[in-house]
Amino acid sequence: MKKVIFVLLLLVACMGPVQKKLPQSAEVMTGTSALEVSFNPNSMKDLLMCQEANVLVDMKNVGALDIEGGIRSFILEEQTLKPVKMEEKQKSFDLEGKSQFNPRGGVAQFEFKVKNVGLPEQLESYDSPLILQACYTYKTSAGVQVCIDPDTKNVNPQKPCRAEPVSLSGGQGAPVAITRVEPLMVPEGNKISPKFAVYVQHVGLGTVVTEEGAELACTGGEESKARLSSYATVKADLQGRPLSCTPNPVRFEAGKEVRFICDNEDAKFGSAEGTFTSILNVEISYGYVNTAVLPMKITRLPGQESCK
Amino acid sequence: MVLHGHAPPDDHLTGELKKDMPNWKAWAANFVAPGSGFLVKMADKFKKKPVAAAAAGAVGGAAVAAAVRPAPAAPMMASYGGSDFGSTFKSKAGKGLLILLLSITLYYVLLRLGVNWPFDLSLIVGLGFLAMFAIWWPEQVEKIFKFIAAGFGFFIIFVMSALLFARIPWMPHLFVIGFLFLAVFVSFQIAGRKWGWIIFMINLLFYVPLMATPMYQTLFVPGTPFYTAVEGQQQAWGVMFGGIGEVGSQIGKIAKEQVLIASGDYEQGVEAESERPLGVFLDDVGAVAQIVKENEVIDVYARLRAESFKTVEPVRISVRCYVEDWAEKLTGEIRPRSQFSVEEYELQDLDCIMSAKPVFDNTGGSANIIIETSFNFTTSSYLKGYFMEQDRIRALRRQQLDPLDAFGITDKNPLAVYTGGPLKIGLGVGQQPIALLSEEEEIQILGETNPPTAALVSEITGAQTVGDGTFGPTLTITLDRNWFEGELFEVGKLIITVPPGMSIDSVSGEKISCPVQAGKEHTCTLSGDLLKKLFTSPVVLPKTIRVQTKINDPDVLLANAPLAIRSFKLTVTYKYIVKKEVSVTVRPAESKV
């Protein structure tokens, strides 16, 4: 036993200084969702004829951006179910997104009361869906670390970085995600003009519309199909210098990556700048629509005829 | 029945039993005819067979005769390896006789003890003797039985089925048909192909007319086993073929439906769940007596059951009865009454009483009495519709999204839900969601000038101005039978309701005009001449009509929402007739029934 203790002490003494690990900070700019809407399980799905029902809605902003001026709207079969307060049927909302000081994002819950105004005669029960739509403008912002390498001939093998494609996984805290960036160092004389092929994809569960179409998506009225189409505008800059991107706006297709290329003809880098890592800022602006459905069942009690 | 005529092998009695055989013979004879046992012993002893046989026969008793009978059959018996009368019971014939005697004995003993035998002794005796003859004279019996069985085997089976399986409706005919095939097969095996076919044809020619025609009613006395057997067979076949026919007609109906659905001329629906079946039903229909004399009264009964939702108007039911094909002349009286008013539930036993004499005079005796109920009924149907701006639909489709999927709607092709009853009502509005076109777009589709002139608009759309409402969806309504029985006599009232913001323009091309209240559902009630024009009585089902609508105010329809869920409603009040029939036979007054 003493020998064991002696050996252990020897080992402990011989161990080098313990390397302290850096504390991990919460990653805010990750995730593939923005707003999550759902009906609370405590919502009343079954109601009797002529009765009221309380429906609870949970909204969580798990994205990286605050939502401001969003609209939430209920769609219901008004011949059967009517809102108790009409003004609650369509309302605007704001919800804070994730941040370092609020890594989980903002949460809101609200109540919506509906009342059954009667059933078609001779029907004992009737199914009617209650649909909630949340429409808002959103942005996907990402700072992608890219290598600017004017040494296209690889004269200096010892480089701090290499101009290689950068893959981004896990999203940027928005339903539209930048999936990868491919830098291209295009030689122009003795300098290079970097171009960036940016790939984005709609990875959320809702629907992408144009930024102008966000409000329209939740309200009726005359609208042009262009505003409700799945388009987003893009912006990019490198070292504070804006880049021009084409195509812009970019159109999303379900399940497919779309690409746009950004560059700045005036932004050239020569050997004087050396090889270095910089940040390519990409911002994609769009409108987004989330939907949740609560199937409701209205039952007639024996003897009930109509609601007065 | 075909018997094999080969000689049985040696008997298999045990030694002990063999010892007691002579005593048994005498004992059995004594039991049947006391004192005859002595004669049996004597006959046995002196081997004076003819004398003993005659003496035994003079004493009487079937058992005695049977016991002695082996004596004349001795030569034949000798061929079995025994000339001695005492060896009678050693042979199979002897064993058969013994069993017969024992059966008879047992029958009487149990009868005396109180057992109520369902069959007659004569049946047992007859079968027993047949068996013994087959054993003693197998070749001869074989020939006879071949003929009898081939020719009349089915009689026996009929009788057996009537007596044994009378209460089970489907068994007799299956039993018989099984034996038919078995008998034919055996006949072929034994008689050969030529005689097999002859036997088969004889039976077929006999069997088919018997089953297919009412000739048994003249051939056999009603109430007797033959009569009962044939009647039971016919009823069994009738039920079976009736079911097949119904299935066949259902298959045909479904096929026809599919053709109509494919051509867009049939709208489907589903029946609403209901705790109890709705409608008017005639249950337990029958006749007090299926054969009556002409000087008697025909009494046909039924149970009327009516179940309905409580409605503003009660359901009025009329009942009447008459002889088929003699609806005006030969009618009966319904007791306790022929008119009923049902609010929710009614259960009433009815009788149709009519005199048999006129029936006999007019029909010759065989008549179908029909009990007919006619009642007004109301069936409602509801169809959910989804409305969306055309531009929005296009924008979603461009994103390869189903417009209804984008709103989380799972019931994308809702079917009409109709309430229970004799009719089913299908509703359809075409592809969902229903696209709301802008006025300009609609006119551009129709018109050739851009922008179209007011004159052209008026000419094409029939609208006075462009703002007179754009075309709405066409509501297709299909009425079809929901019950197997009955028929739709006439449609009394048709109430169509479309969502607010819409109005009904015409029905199957017939313009109609009902007042529209802004912001409310538009309801039109059709009745009178228009309905008679649309539904000629009696109505041939399925029947489809088309309702053309207009969109007067899309904002009201959509209610400032990207998607509107609205209902189309239809209520049909109609007169439905249900008939049930009972066969009755009227005999002359002097006949035996």
Add this chain to the structure above:
Amino acid sequence: MKKSVLFVLFLLVLVSCARKSTEPQVTDFRYGTEGIRMEFVQNLPPPRLFDREPFNVMIQVENRGTTTIGQQDGAIFLSGFDNTIITGINTNGIPIPELEGRGPFIPKGGINVVNFKGVIQSLSGKRIDKYQPTILATACYHYETVASAQVCIDPNPYAATSQQRVCSPGTISPGSQGAPIAVTSVQVDPSPGKTRFTINIQNVGGGDVFKFGGQYLDKCSPYNPGLGFDEIDFVRVADVTISGTKLAGCKPVDNQGFVRLANGMASLYCEYGGMLGQSAYLTPLNIILHYGYRQSIARPIEIRPVA
């Protein structure tokens, strides 16, 4: 037990009875394969920084070779980061301070530090969680390799008479010379009247060698277009002397005196015809090489926005 105690005592006696030298010993100082050694001073920079903070990088520079480096002999450059994010770092680099090389009486070369000071700009507008550049410190300097070896010269290697020879010509390994470019071996190939030497040179320092000269030193900077292919892997043969006689005409040396290294190695062929006498003798062969040298160290850092 007694034997072991006796043995220990015996060792103690041996040690204590060893003569102490009164004269100072001249130790061989030409060893090692490094020129300059650079190291980031611990926590400068720290592994994690925040924006809107000063950015300090301190590099300890030590002369691990035998050549003294003056201020004009090289500079250290800091690169690898976006100069709009980390500002204030001079792209001209900081001249390497004077560092004395190791010598016979200087057991350890000079050590100094080089300090880079900059400022980290705000990252909040960049919408990123962190910026993770790799900081690269590159040293570009002139250096010298002095290799000295005792070689055996045999004027008459194949003489018929047998004579007692002092030495036999062969291959000599001088070992490391306290420089990143080393003369790894010298092959002596005697012949009557001439002795040929094959001098093998190798880049043992782990860095890049390039032509000696001020203009090449400038090109070495990561902020310059960079050295061309005809500028890298060249060593200037400054001097090859034997017995005080300079060996000229060594091959393959270009007209500027440079020899190219291939795969980090080169071979120099020299001839010596001024042999004395008939018998073999040892004489020193001195080789001096001049070159420029580049080496780098890297450190990844993480910069996070504060808000």
